[in-house]
Amino acid sequence: xxxxxxxxxxxxxxxxxxxxxxxxxxxxxxxxxxxxxxxxxxxxxxxxxxxxxxxxxxxxxxxxxxxxxxxxxxxxxxxxxxxxxxxxxxxxxxxxxxxxxxxxxxxxxxxxxxxxxxxxxxxxxxxxxxxxxxxxxxxxxxxxxxxxxxxxxxxxxxxxxxxxxxxxxxxxxxxxxxxxxxxxxxxxxxxxxxxxxxxxxxxxxxxxxxxxxxxxxxxxxxxxxxxxxxxxxxxxxxxxxxxxxxxxxxxxxxxxxxxxxxxxxxxxxxxxxxxxxxxxxxxxxxxxxxxxxxxxxxxxxxxxxxxxxxxxxxxxxxxxxxxxxxxxxxxxxxxxxxxxxxxxxxxxxxx
Amino acid sequence: xxxxxxxxxxxxxxxxxxxxxxxxxxxxxxxxxxxxxxxxxxxxxxxxxxxxxxxxxxxxxxxxxxxxxxxxxxxxxxxxxxxxxxxxxxxxxxxxxxxxxxxxxxxxxxxxxxxxxxxxxxxxxxxxxxxxxxxxxxxxxxxxxxxxxxxxxxxxxxxxxxxxxxxxxxxxxxxxxxxxxxxxxxxxxxxxxxxxxxxxxxxxxxxxxxxxxxxxxxxxxxxxxxxxxxxxxxxxxxxxxxxxxxxxxxxxxxxxxxxxxxxxxxxxxxxxxxxxxxxxxxxxxxxxxxxxxxxxxxxxxxxxxxxxxxxxxxxxxxxxxxxxxxxxxxxxxxxxxxxxxxxxxxxxxxx
Ligand SMILES: O=P(O)(O)O[C@H]1O[C@H](CO)[C@@H](O)[C@H](O)[C@H]1O
Ligand SMILES: O=P(O)(O)O[C@H]1O[C@H](CO)[C@@H](O)[C@H](O)[C@H]1O
Numbered sequence: 001x002x003x004x005x006x007x008x009x010x011x012x013x014x015x016x017x018x019x020x021x022x023x024x025x026x027x028x029x030x031x032x033x034x035x036x037x038x039x040x041x042x043x044x045x046x047x048x049x050x051x052x053x054x055x056x057x058x059x060x061x062x063x064x065x066x067x068x069x070x071x072x073x074x075x076x077x078x079x080x081x082x083x084x085x086x087x088x089x090x091x092x093x094x095x096x097x098x099x100x101x102x103x104x105x106x107x108x109x110x111x112x113x114x115x116x117x118x119x120x121x122x123x124x125x126x127x128x129x130x131x132x133x134x135x136x137x138x139x140x141x142x143x144x145x146x147x148x149x150x151x152x153x154x155x156x157x158x159x160x161x162x163x164x165x166x167x168x169x170x171x172x173x174x175x176x177x178x179x180x181x182x183x184x185x186x187x188x189x190x191x192x193x194x195x196x197x198x199x200x201x202x203x204x205x206x207x208x209x210x211x212x213x214x215x216x217x218x219x220x221x222x223x224x225x226x227x228x229x230x231x232x233x234x235x236x237x238x239x240x241x242x243x244x245x246x247x248x249x250x251x252x253x254x255x256x257x258x259x260x261x262x263x264x265x266x267x268x269x270x271x272x273x274x275x276x277x278x279x280x281x282x283x284x285x286x287x288x289x290x291x292x293x294x295x296x297x298x299x300x301x302x303x304x305x306x307x308x309x310x311x312x313x314x315x316x317x318x319x320x321x322x323x324x325x326x327x328x329x330x331x332x333x334x335x336x337x338x339x340x341x342x343x344x345x346x347x348x349x350x351x
Numbered sequence: 352x353x354x355x356x357x358x359x360x361x362x363x364x365x366x367x368x369x370x371x372x373x374x375x376x377x378x379x380x381x382x383x384x385x386x387x388x389x390x391x392x393x394x395x396x397x398x399x400x401x402x403x404x405x406x407x408x409x410x411x412x413x414x415x416x417x418x419x420x421x422x423x424x425x426x427x428x429x430x431x432x433x434x435x436x437x438x439x440x441x442x443x444x445x446x447x448x449x450x451x452x453x454x455x456x457x458x459x460x461x462x463x464x465x466x467x468x469x470x471x472x473x474x475x476x477x478x479x480x481x482x483x484x485x486x487x488x489x490x491x492x493x494x495x496x497x498x499x500x501x502x503x504x505x506x507x508x509x510x511x512x513x514x515x516x517x518x519x520x521x522x523x524x525x526x527x528x529x530x531x532x533x534x535x536x537x538x539x540x541x542x543x544x545x546x547x548x549x550x551x552x553x554x555x556x557x558x559x560x561x562x563x564x565x566x567x568x569x570x571x572x573x574x575x576x577x578x579x580x581x582x583x584x585x586x587x588x589x590x591x592x593x594x595x596x597x598x599x600x601x602x603x604x605x606x607x608x609x610x611x612x613x614x615x616x617x618x619x620x621x622x623x624x625x626x627x628x629x630x631x632x633x634x635x636x637x638x639x640x641x642x643x644x645x646x647x648x649x650x651x652x653x654x655x656x657x658x659x660x661x662x663x664x665x666x667x668x669x670x671x672x673x674x675x676x677x678x679x680x681x682x683x684x685x686x687x688x689x690x691x692x693x694x695x696x697x698x699x700x701x702x
Binding site: 001002003004006009010011012013014016020021023025028030031032033034035036078079081082083085086087088089090094095096097098099100101102147149151152153156157158159160161162168170172174176177178179189192193197200201204225277278279281301303315317318319321322323324325326 | 352353354355357360361362363364365367371372374376378379381382384385386387412429430431432433434436437438439440441445446447448449450451452453498500502503504507508509510511512513519521523525527528529530540543544548551552555576628629630632652654666668669670672673674675676677
């Protein structure tokens with residue numbers, strides 16, 4: 001019988017943040033791809049388009065005019081999935097027909113006045129301003145809401161309907177499913193092992209190096225042992241930090257630097273503006289601000305859809321939707337590919 | 352304060368099969384869509400293509416020649432994610448680096464010798480043959496494996512790489528995440544409420560009618576109260592049935608009929624061959640064949656990606672991946688749209 005080789009032999013890996021398993025079948029990369037190919041991301045966005053509602057000076061759907069902003073800019077989502085005043089569905093509920101009130105706010109935050117720039121091409125000082133705004137948002141919305149989800153959908157492939165660099169913030173009076181899962185898993189881990197899950201994990205990954213993509217004094221980026229998406233990464237502080245506002249000035253500069261390095265590598269992988277959805281998970285807020293939340297560790301997830309090239313994505317479909325998440329290369333292979341890439345952006349080299 | 356209207360006021364609904372919540376924000380359908388549009392499904396597939404490895408008489412990747420089959424045809428997947436003999440990853444595992452052996456088989460099953468036909472256009476007697484094969488597969492593979500996942504990825508949008516009508520079967524020695532969830536939820540429900548979850552649910556939905564799409568003597572199709580995908584449906588027997596092989600001849604004919612009706616409505620919705628991933632969930636097999644599994648009820652899930660038209664899909668991205676599933680119309684609205692559609696296939700009307 002052959003000895004186990006993760007690149008040749010399918011196996012399951014446990015995701016301790018979601019209490020679930022991923023099927024790793026790396027030998028599947030050998031199959032030829034005859035399915036759908038995506039359009040590569042467009043690369044001719046004008047720097048300024050007066051008809052783009054995210055640009056400085058533009059008129060938005062509700063008739064408001066954007067200021068001539070020169071850094072970040074925040075406004076309320078004109079079509080919010082969460083509104084602050086939705087009435088309660090009531091509480092006479094059969095176990096099979098349960099509903100619950102959902103209240104919240106949705107905001108949009110532009111990263112930069114230019115439509116033709118992205119985070120990896122921005123200056124570290126400009127990225128730092130984005131980070132400061134993120135931290136402010138957690139303070140501001142976290143005072144009222146239980147969960148403040150900051151997320152960026154980048155690229156048309158990830159449902160992003162506007163090329164202007166921006167992210168969204170959806171704050172809610174409830175713990176969303178993924179937050180509730182992360183809450184339970186981290187709480188159980190601390191109780192059982194006496195150390196926060198992701199603090200221990202970052203230390204062990206820094207030591208092993210095998211899945212590290214980039215690192216610096218304060219931060220570490222790995223393709224997690226349990227990654228589902230082909231080039232999924234997890235961004236972790238080395239210090240125990242509960243929420244974005246807790247970061248020191250130095251840690252924020254350091255975060256701007258590591259984000260720029262990670263996202264440059266992503267773009268360099270297939271020499272395109274790399275699509276992904278990313279978001280921050282920190283300790284819950286609202287009434288939880290008064291509780292002991294030391295089982296939490298701040299972290300960001302990056303979920304990019306691409307698998308083989310700029311136009312061939314991983315489809316999470318039949319088996320994944322109905323049975324189990326499955327990946328087609330090992331996390332170690334993905335980490336190695338990303339680690340080997342240069343840190344100069346391919347667009348900078350060409351000019 | 353206005354009274355609660357599910358079409359206007361966001362709220363959460365509980366999914367008792369997955370123990371999670373979905374955010375329903377139906378007022379969001381009002382926002383204009385400026386994001387990515389999909390290519391509509393191609394409609395010029397030749398009936399027979401000697402270079403298509405799924406056609407009768409074709410040569411497959413491994414050099415085998417397909418028989419001149421005239422009904423269903425089954426073969427081993429040439430690039431299986433699960434193989435029967437993968438070695439064990441070993442068992443010295445840190446809680447953060449846990450892996451587990453995964454063994455299984457992957458098969459492909461063609462529904463029909465023609466590449467230009469789909470289930471809704473097949474004769475009920477032909478669909479019945481597919482159902483009989485599905486039942487046989489559960490018997491055959493279920494004798495050895497714990498879980499036999501039958502699923503169909505239909506359409507390029509769902510990662511399907513071959514237009515020839517076919518499904519896949521992945522059998523495994525482990526309970527996949529989704530199966531484990533359905534197992535736990537149904538077990539807890541029976542214990543607590545004295546009746547199998549989906550038996551009770553089907554009875555209540557048949558009575559309410561609000562979410563029913565099609566029904567007959569033996570079967571019921573609803574947009575479940577907790578549906579995540581815009582036009583997601585759940586196909587349920589009225590009788591308590593654990594697994595596909597338990598279906599009587601009459602129930603199988605009746606299933607062929609209701610599948611044809613449902614899939615015709617799906618195609619009629621946007622007048623295209625409607626993309627989806629679907630699959631069967633029945634009681635676990637292997638060693639579980641000897642256990643009391645009466646908390647289970649056989650069912651099929653249909654997960655179609657489209658939202659607004661043949662080319663505008665729902666993107667499950669940032670907020671959905673990082674926080675909570677979210678839908679943009681109520682399940683009742685979706686059910687009504689599907690219910691109102693005719694049961695004659697649009698392609699039949701035109702000729
Ligand atoms: O084996 P296929 O049909 O080529 O592959 C398709 O279905 C599989 C099972 O859902 C997925 O893992 C693949 O991403 C998808 O492209
Ligand atoms: O609000 P947007 O950016 O138009 O919408 C995008 O992100 C949302 C949050 O992840 C998703 O619900 C939408 O499906 C997606 O298209």
